[in-house]
Amino acid sequence: MADPEIKSYEPHHESQSAAVTESRPVKAVLMAIALAFLAIFLLLPLIVVFHEALAKGVGAYTEALSSPDTRSAIRLTLLVAAISVPLNVVFGISAAWAIAKFEFKGKAFLTTLIDLPFSVSPVISGLVYVLLFGAQGLLGTWLKAHGIVILFAVPGIVLATIFVTFPFVARELIPLMQEQGNGDEEAALSLGASGWQAFWYVTLPNVKWGLLYGVLLCNARAMGEFGAVSVVSGHIRGLTNTMPLHVEILYNEYNAVGAFAVASLLAGLALVTLVLKTLLEMRYGAELAATRGH
Amino acid sequence: MTTAPAKAGWRFRQPSVIPGFGLTLGFSLAYLTLIILIPLSGLVWRSAALGWADFWAIAIDRRTLNALRISFGTAFLAAVVNVVFGTVVAWVLVRYRFPGRRIADAMVDLPFALPTAVAGIALTTLYAPNGWIGQLLMPLGIKVAYTPLGIVVALVFIGLPFVVRTVQPIMEEIDKEVEEAAATLGASRFQIITRVLFPGLAPAIITGFSLAFARGVGEYGSVIFIAGNLPFKSEIAPLLIVIRLEEYNYEAATAIAAIMLALSFLMLLVVNLVQTWSRKRYG
Numbered sequence: 001m002a003d004p005e006i007k008s009y010e011p012h013h014e015s016q017s018a019a020v021t022e023s024r025p026v027k028a029v030l031m032a033i034a035l036a037f038l039a040i041f042l043l044l045p046l047i048v049v050f051h052e053a054l055a056k057g058v059g060a061y062t063e064a065l066s067s068p069d070t071r072s073a074i075r076l077t078l079l080v081a082a083i084s085v086p087l088n089v090v091f092g093i094s095a096a097w098a099i100a101k102f103e104f105k106g107k108a109f110l111t112t113l114i115d116l117p118f119s120v121s122p123v124i125s126g127l128v129y130v131l132l133f134g135a136q137g138l139l140g141t142w143l144k145a146h147g148i149v150i151l152f153a154v155p156g157i158v159l160a161t162i163f164v165t166f167p168f169v170a171r172e173l174i175p176l177m178q179e180q181g182n183g184d185e186e187a188a189l190s191l192g193a194s195g196w197q198a199f200w201y202v203t204l205p206n207v208k209w210g211l212l213y214g215v216l217l218c219n220a221r222a223m224g225e226f227g228a229v230s231v232v233s234g235h236i237r238g239l240t241n242t243m244p245l246h247v248e249i250l251y252n253e254y255n256a257v258g259a260f261a262v263a264s265l266l267a268g269l270a271l272v273t274l275v276l277k278t279l280l281e282m283r284y285g286a287e288l289a290a291t292r293g294h
Numbered sequence: 295m296t297t298a299p300a301k302a303g304w305r306f307r308q309p310s311v312i313p314g315f316g317l318t319l320g321f322s323l324a325y326l327t328l329i330i331l332i333p334l335s336g337l338v339w340r341s342a343a344l345g346w347a348d349f350w351a352i353a354i355d356r357r358t359l360n361a362l363r364i365s366f367g368t369a370f371l372a373a374v375v376n377v378v379f380g381t382v383v384a385w386v387l388v389r390y391r392f393p394g395r396r397i398a399d400a401m402v403d404l405p406f407a408l409p410t411a412v413a414g415i416a417l418t419t420l421y422a423p424n425g426w427i428g429q430l431l432m433p434l435g436i437k438v439a440y441t442p443l444g445i446v447v448a449l450v451f452i453g454l455p456f457v458v459r460t461v462q463p464i465m466e467e468i469d470k471e472v473e474e475a476a477a478t479l480g481a482s483r484f485q486i487i488t489r490v491l492f493p494g495l496a497p498a499i500i501t502g503f504s505l506a507f508a509r510g511v512g513e514y515g516s517v518i519f520i521a522g523n524l525p526f527k528s529e530i531a532p533l534l535i536v537i538r539l540e541e542y543n544y545e546a547a548t549a550i551a552a553i554m555l556a557l558s559f560l561m562l563l564v565v566n567l568v569q570t571w572s573r574k575r576y577g
Contacts (some may be wrong), residue, residue, distance in 0.1 A: 019413035022483060027390060034386035035398065037379045040403045045416035052419060091325045098319040104307035110322075110400050116330060119558060121512025123532035124551045127539065128333035131340050136544050140338055162329055185312055195313035196324065217406065225411025231536060244411040244515070251415050251519065263412040270407035276399040277407075 049267045064261035065092035069088040072238045073246035081222040092169025100177035116260045119167045125163045126231025152234030160228040172214030209284040219274040341552035352549040365531040370512030372449030378505045380457030386464040401460045410515025418520040441521030448516040453506030459504035504565040
């Protein structure tokens with residue numbers, strides 16, 4: 001790494017900080033390595049998405065986006081996110097209330113279970129529903145007899161999406177609500193508020209930025225999930241194709257402009273997510289600091 | 295839960311004036327059980343129903359073994375790359391001030407926000423023989439797209455934020471006075487980094503490594519585009535599960551999934567042990 005000798009030859013005005021920082025050349029090299037790494041691995045892939053999407057001009061781009069299959073993929077993705085995100089928000093708030101406001105046996109174990117979906121491969125997250133609801137699945141025959149369709153249809157896609165986005169809201173709220181303690185709620189209750197009022201007027205305003213942060217990440221993943229959804233969707237064009245799955249189909253058909261046009265919408269969503277996330281961290285950094293992470 | 299013994303030493307929960315415990319815990323447990331636990335135990339049940347002989351036959355199938363080796367091997371390599379570069383990136387973001395630092399910092403989260411399929415086709419286009427990076431590597435005889443190296447590239451992309459975001463907050467907490475004290479006592483900068491800073495960062499680096507590794511082992515979307523997906527060469531385990539499912543070979547898909555889950559948990563266990571050891575050693 002650094003040649004430790006260099007710093008003793010630095011001009012005098014630098015010597016004060018030289019002890020606790022790297023010498024100028026080392027600094028420059030480290031910064032060059034870090035920024036080059038970020039540029040190659042993060043920036044270039046992002047640029048190439050928009051470059052390829054617009055490779056044949058704006059006309060081809062808008063045409064690719066206005067095809068009926070693309071339209072229906074966008075609609076399905078929005079629908080799936082609109083169902084799965086609110087459900088996980090309700091779960092996240094409820095789990096955080098139980099875990100952060102009370103002391104009970106098995107709390108640590110419950111917290112571990114909530115994080116479980118993060119350590120399961122997305123493909124396995126889809127597979128478990130195939131094993132449950134598929135034709136050879138545990139409930140397959142019963143479902144068929146009653147005419148209920150879950151797999152290769154919207155319910156299956158929603159379930160797989162809920163599975164992979166399950167922990168996002170809960171894991172933002174739990175540490176935040178633990179940090180804030182019970183004092184505010186106890187004060188509200190002693191002043192005669194009902195439990196709902198204490199939640200609605202005291203707790204919710206206290207955690208709103210953390211909640212928004214969790215929703216943001218949950219939504220990005222819900223709209224972008226590929227592996228789990230791919231296993232349960234059946235890839236029926238115009239019916240069970242979400243945007244990420246549509247990207248795959250177009251790409252495999254060598255329709256690069258089409259694939260990257262849809263991909264550019266998803267990349268735009270990712271950029272909006274990042275901007276909002278950064279703004280939240282800048283303005284409410286102290287409050288979010290406890291929960292900062294992934 | 296409903297009737298707690300009045301004076302017993304053991305109680306399920308501490309008393310509290312806050313209402314809603316039964317409702318929120320009940321709902322959370324029901325939702326968790328329905329969405330996560332029942333489906334996952336279905337997988338365990340199905341693989342147990344296979345019987346040992348069938349399970350073993352699938353496990354030692356050459357294609358299965360190769361897929362597992364490729365998944366774990368590439369994820370390991372990618373996690374190593376991310377530990378090295380992720381730590382440098384975190385250091386530069388925490389310690390140095392330069393224009394665009396905030397943007398660079400925000401960019402680190404891109405792999406969390408960018409759908410994996412988008413990352414997959416973008417990386418494949420970049421590293422294909424006629425791509426922006428691929429054509430620079432071609433004269434050097436390095437092929438990335440459609441080779442195992444491509445898998446590593448995709449997993450480096452996916453895993454980077456795990457390392458940076460785990461190491462960064464710990465670096466921010468480092469007290470500069472410790473470094474100053476070491477310097478006044480005559481330590482060189484190199485000694486300070488290896489003897490003073492690194493031990494404090496080691497547990498975070500190990501955590502970041504294991505998170506990136508675990509995510510890489512299971513990753514599917516970004517890999518399948520760039521991998522080439524040749525059986526025995528660049529076919530990852532999650533893809534083999536999908537292939538077996540498409541063949542309606544539920545048994546094989548279940549067995550491979552069960553092996554992957556078991557190996558992942560084993561790995562997390564080992565990482566936890568290493569972490570306890572490093573905490574003891576470096577305090």
